[in-house]
Amino acid sequence: MKLVKIEPISRLEGEGRILIIVDDSGKVKDVYFEILELKGFEKFCIGRPVEEMPRIVTRICGVCPWAHHMASGKAVDGVFGREPTPTAKKIRELAYCAHQIDSHALHFYFLAAPDLLVSPNASKAERNVIYLFKKHPEIVREIVKHRNYAVKIESMIGGKSIHPVCCVPGGVSKPLDKEKVEKISEMAKELVKFSEKWIDNWERNIFDKYHDLIMSRDKYYLETYYMGLVNRRDNSLNFYDGDIRVVDTKGREVHRFKPSEYLNYISERVEPWTYTKFPYLKKIGWKGFVDGQDSGVYRVGPLARLNVIEKISTEKAQQAYERYLAAGGKPVHFSMFAHWARLIEMLYASERILELTQDEDILSDDVINFDGEYVGEGFGVVEAPRGILYHHYQADENKLVTMANMIVPTTQNNAPLCIDIKKSTINIINGGEITEAALNRIEMAFRAYDPCLACSAHSLPGRLPIKIEIYDANGHLINEFRRD
């Protein structure tokens, strides 16, 4: 019984561990994926002033603080019974689009690209952005420069790009001025060009280079349900607001609901060997770690978003989207298409920022709506870069939090991620030889999902044990290690 451990998983936010159990003939029996971090935000937020939640929850994750900030801001709007002003919504959406670019760029260029631009068969020492910088300094320089435009836009609106402060109940804390908007507009133009260039690069070079890997049907391919936000009017892509839409394995709409109704549609399953929970579609039901039309397992994220929408409202991104669908079909079930989807979303976000800077409304001073009857409960849903994010709060008459529940996208992708890893390892690791390259392909599955592990394990109670279980072929527990 060989126990092969990949530890720690490189280039993921937070920390995690994959355990692969192989039997004596070298065939993968099972794959487990565990979280090693506990935060307990939901518990310790109780008793805090609810209007401070947007600034507290950003500390769940330093890579996607804006997602939590926005979802929290929307939930707090609901608690106070305040609808943000039109200008406030636009400012929030603008900043949030900048965050999508920031986060997608961070993921694609710093985390995933070294695999794709170097080669998955290259040695471990070469598969990182530092090596990439040595070999192609100009590329890295350009990437860094453009990502920093997005970071700059975030700081201009949120104060800080990491752990922003702008969302207040009913709006944002400060209006924009002409000078700022002009600067943002200039940067957005550069970002549009940059995104187009990389989509072109993907379509011409990267996609071809990895065509077989990406379009394989026996690994990195799952037929699941998909969930995402869509614009109410036309089912187009929207990161900040809209209805939640779920489509089935054939792309047909099966659910459409508002944030406040999520508990009617999503249940969470707890498994004994990990602290992460597994959300699934209540009405379809939990059928285990399997994909397919009968299983309630669903996916969120760039892949899912481009499956649930019907179009993209900005011109260039829509054209890119059409080429994407031509290659992948609809819905796209190939997990690796998520990288392509991210690039298209970056283009949409850049174009959308440009659109918003040209909207006169965004310069208005009317940025907070103080009118509203205190409700004491609120739901906030946004599309985090990694997928749909739910925040749900309750607060008492003193405006102190009494309950906080957050469902992060990584948790929602956990079941499909486990299924995907298992499928990809079963077919790659065969006959006993486990190369480093093979191990890295497993990590590639991870990269496609881009899980944020810091976000996932946010529930208490407190101790942090690590359990390693080894089973034999008959499912008997052979050995158990517990580290406290």
Next chain:
Amino acid sequence: MIPKQKPRVGIFNLSSCEGCIVQILNLGEKLLDLLKLFNIVDCRVLGVKEDYNKLDIAIIEGCVMSFEEEVKAREIRERSEIVIALGDCAVSGNINFMKDITNKPHKSKPLSEVIKVDHEIPGCPISSEEFYRVLIDILMGKKITKKSITVCSECVLRENNCLLEKGVPCLGPITRGDCNAICPSNNRPCFGCRGLADDANIDALIKAFRDRNIPISQYLIALNQMKHKGGEER
């Protein structure tokens, strides 16, 4: 003036949100400069792990929240010449300390309670500029001292409307500055993410809150008690 022997640097994280490490990535062009001056041999987030015995500089982000992390911190200390505590989690526990107030399963410890720390870079998140400066100063062998400036004075320098005067609980007067008072400049009260200012007078701030009918949080009172006991700032 690029050193021939580039110092070997390792970047590690314990319990944290990794925002401070992302702030390092956010340096942009200056990060590429740092890559020319330093040899990063160990950084999980960037996918670098070379073989090495000793480190010249170890940068540790995050709070110690388990026995494993304590062991990890000590191991790093043993093989490193200089240890930098990166961000408020490492410097003073940050929100992990908040968790201790409400639940007590495992006491969170700032890094300095577990190992000797040579430099601290405060903030939640850190200021990328400050990080860059500290690293350059270490490279040049300069002595690094923290300025005693407060957020309050930086706020008046930016000629902002004073939030305290408006009855908002702002911790600016007792918080270490050098962040350019970002939060109050965006109309949000300072909540002390850079840690206590040198010689902070929390008693006086509590009185200032009382005089303006600003509610005083349990946390502030607890902090004050700890300071009087001579405890480490948390």
Next chain:
Amino acid sequence: MSISGVKLLRSYLITKSNLYELLERISERNKLYAPLRHGDQVVLDLAKSINDILIDYIGHSTLPLKKILIPPREILYEYWIEKKSVTINDNLDKIASERIVIFGIRACDIKSIEILDKVFLREFHDPYYKKRRENTVIIGLTCVSPDKNCFCYFTRSGPEITSGYDLLLTKINEHYLVDVGSEKGESIIISNKELFSDATPESLEVKARIVKETIIKIKDKNDLPFFNEVYDQLVKRFDSREWKEISSLCLSCGKCNFVCPTCTCFDIIDEFDPIRNRGKRIRVWDSCHFLSFTRVASGEIFRKDRSSRIKQRIYHKIVYSVNDIGTISCTGCGRCIEVCPVGIDIREIVRNLAR
């Protein structure tokens, strides 16, 4: 610049609309700093449009005029190292080419210039301050509504002021009386003479009356000794127990020093870029209330005790300043009182110690 005792006694009148015209003309060739609205505050800043200027504002700007003459953060020079040679570029040429006009300055701030001059232009002439000062024109505005923190009368720095400005405006009904204080001021009048008319004897009387009324307003709100007459009492009470009580209130936040028109202490920072071999030397404002202020090279801090730092500020203004430059440094503007989060009031301190 002192007018070396020769008072130019000419006065003129200008209408409000002509005043706007004058400012418009000035802004075409000069950097015009004027009181502008910034949220709830009044700030002295570059006026982008004449309509933004608060011609008749109440109170004073948050930060005093010193922020223009000694910027809070100033790059003193930049340098490049190439092989064995070093090139230094101080920004003095750039400063020398700037022409600055500061409009709307109160007596307390005008007086502060006299003190700043004494600090930066004695044996050693600070070149940055000097160049800027030479290129700056001061247009004052007589104060008619002192706020609750003003006490310039008791520091003999206002509300009446007869020197230190190039022009001094006083609002007289719908006109402004314009007192000339220097040749620079006179030349402004001459180049724009069609905008001015001669001052009438009545207008001069009205000004005298306004100033007297303002003095009464200040005296009504304050029961104070003259700050330049309390030197001995303060020296005697240096070890008074009262300081401990005062210091228990102080937050050491540093705001008082930053808003004070005559606090000039600064720190020097060096920044170096080892890849491009270039660097900068930067001067930034500092505060004697900060613990690090008296940290010396050995690491020793000389004013660890908070009360010693509060004493430093008060005594500097009223005692050490006299020893050093022959005059007290407090101009009675009241900014430190206004911004102090815990209400430490230099007037109360002096009044108690001078009993």
